[in-house]
Amino acid sequence: MTDAIALTIHARDGAARTGALLTPRGDIRTPAFMPVGTAATVKAMRPEDVRATGADIVLSNTYHLMLAPGAERIARLGGLHRFMNWPRPILTDSGGFQVMSLAKLRKINGNGVIFQSHIDGSRHELTPERSMEIQRLLGADIQMQMDECVKLPCPPEEAERAMRLSLRWAERSKAAFGDDQPGRALFGIVQGGVERTLRIESARALVGMDFHGYAIGGLAVGEPQADMLATIEAVIPHLPDTKPRYLMGVGTPDDLLQSLRRGVDMFDCVMPTRAGRHGMVFTRAGRLNLRNARFADDSRPVDPLSTSAMARDYSRAYFRHLVKAGEILAMMALTEINLAYYQDLMAGARSAIGEGRLDAYIEETRRGWAEGEA
Numbered sequence: 001m002t003d004a005i006a007l008t009i010h011a012r013d014g015a016a017r018t019g020a021l022l023t024p025r026g027d028i029r030t031p032a033f034m035p036v037g038t039a040a041t042v043k044a045m046r047p048e049d050v051r052a053t054g055a056d057i058v059l060s061n062t063y064h065l066m067l068a069p070g071a072e073r074i075a076r077l078g079g080l081h082r083f084m085n086w087p088r089p090i091l092t093d094s095g096g097f098q099v100m101s102l103a104k105l106r107k108i109n110g111n112g113v114i115f116q117s118h119i120d121g122s123r124h125e126l127t128p129e130r131s132m133e134i135q136r137l138l139g140a141d142i143q144m145q146m147d148e149c150v151k152l153p154c155p156p157e158e159a160e161r162a163m164r165l166s167l168r169w170a171e172r173s174k175a176a177f178g179d180d181q182p183g184r185a186l187f188g189i190v191q192g193g194v195e196r197t198l199r200i201e202s203a204r205a206l207v208g209m210d211f212h213g214y215a216i217g218g219l220a221v222g223e224p225q226a227d228m229l230a231t232i233e234a235v236i237p238h239l240p241d242t243k244p245r246y247l248m249g250v251g252t253p254d255d256l257l258q259s260l261r262r263g264v265d266m267f268d269c270v271m272p273t274r275a276g277r278h279g280m281v282f283t284r285a286g287r288l289n290l291r292n293a294r295f296a297d298d299s300r301p302v303d304p305l306s307t308s309a310m311a312r313d314y315s316r317a318y319f320r321h322l323v324k325a326g327e328i329l330a331m332m333a334l335t336e337i338n339l340a341y342y343q344d345l346m347a348g349a350r351s352a353i354g355e356g357r358l359d360a361y362i363e364e365t366r367r368g369w370a371e372g373e374a
């Protein structure tokens, strides 16, 4: 068993790579899509069904779990894997991002962030040390440094302030992670807004601290795809080739393809699960808004080529009926269909990279969306 979490690369196609992150709790095939399980559940899905879509790892959240049910309680109950009955790898975010986007009356100072719970208004402080303590109590296999992600667009001096604060918090997170968590990893998070020089300085400083992997943060916050891709192209050459690269919060199927061909290994996004709960499904022929009246008499399956039986064995008309009626089965089924689509997309990319035909795969996938009679 490897001491830390090691990335083995099986094949390359241009800047893209396919391989696996080997962890004590199981291998993570890359490029990987990681379903979001914010409050210790991938919403509307049982863990065995999440696994059946092809997921090797799920994400969970320091911010949500520290507020409810509490990190110490989860630790007393055997840790997060036991608590949510997910024996495979779990990655937890450090909480700072969620505080800034969810909490009330939050205030960042050099030491950390003070905020009021969005649940009951109770007052909390989250520091790099406390974030790492929570992630350790949860038992996360991949832990994230505490950072500050600025909203875009923002003035360069604001991006610089947050980038430098994130570097100071990177040092403190690494010290608090310690060297007594074999088989677990700590990832640094590159910040710097859309400022090329700040991004490069952040990446080089983090590499100097020697993390197990590196996330590109500060994106998927409303910037155009071109800005996101330019930032990835600026950062990747400054990250170690044999360590994993995780693009946080990204994205649409096209975002994933465009990013993995530039060398990204890991993705997370709420889109497939959130869209599924709102009646929108991803298919090989593009997106379907199943609330639309045009599906009322459409007896065709959602996506006959999906690995999900829900996408093959039920009609669009049936799912439109369920969505309009607010039936719970709609949320369950459409979430599963979307997660299966994202996993199928990643599996196709892994095979294409392995066979040196990634560009053709991307071309034929995008053609399916364009031509699809979705």
Ligand SMILES: Cc1ccc(CCc2c3nc[nH]c3cc3c(=O)[nH]c(N)nc23)cc1
Binding pocket: 036, 037, 038, 059, 060, 061, 092, 093, 094, 095, 096, 097, 144, 147, 148, 149, 189, 216, 217, 218, 219, 220, 221, 248, 249, 250, 268
């Ligand atoms: C459960 C869970 C949900 C969400 C996330 C990622 C949340 C997320 C971002 N989402 C969109 N853009 C994002 C940027 C950042 C970022 O810069 N830093 C951090 N720590 N998280 C981000 C991680 C875990």
